[in-house]
Amino acid sequence: GQQLNQSPQSMFIQEGEDVSMNCTSSSIFNTWLWYKQDPGEGPVLLIALYKAGELTSNGRLTAQFGITRKDSFLNISASIPSDVGIYFCAGHQGGGSEKLVFGKGMKLTVNP
């Protein structure tokens, strides 16, 4: 099935550092969503983006919907230990499709 290309696959950072991750696709998406998953739990929605070029913040998180509508990035500033987890990007292609396609995830480790 179709998936988004998410990178990097994993990151090891020190507490207080910033981290960036991105998702790309060969197809246009109408909506980009970023989720975080803690071990053994379901993904939790962090940020939703609905318009090309849109830049949205949620606390220390900032995400942007790419102008081409084929990519999105998520930044986490001043990381803390509880940021540890797997971050997924997801997108709706629209055009009648209600399927939400996910990236493979980025595993973040934060060293105190």
Place this chain on the structure above:
Amino acid sequence: DSGVTQTPKHLITATGQRVTLRCSPRSGDLSVYWYQQSLDQGLQFLIQYYNGEERAKGNILERFSAQQFPDLHSELNLSSLELGDSALYFCASRRASTGELFFGEGSRLTVL
């Protein structure tokens, strides 16, 4: 708490058996999505229902089936289970106005 309820949380069974996973969506949400997540893997879309009708199909095996009932709860039936079916199965419901998906805590299936 996402408002999406999944049962059971854990299930251990043997190869060849059949199990049923249950999901209750958030109040007011008509769409239910099912995803499979194998160890260290991303979320694979299985199937989506909207108000009782199948709306989209992903990588769902023929041994698997689902339905959504008039009260909007959904069940995912997995039959002739194989070792490779061991995974986390997530249900999500979709907020119609924004397209955001809210996930349950998942059902962890172990096939021995």
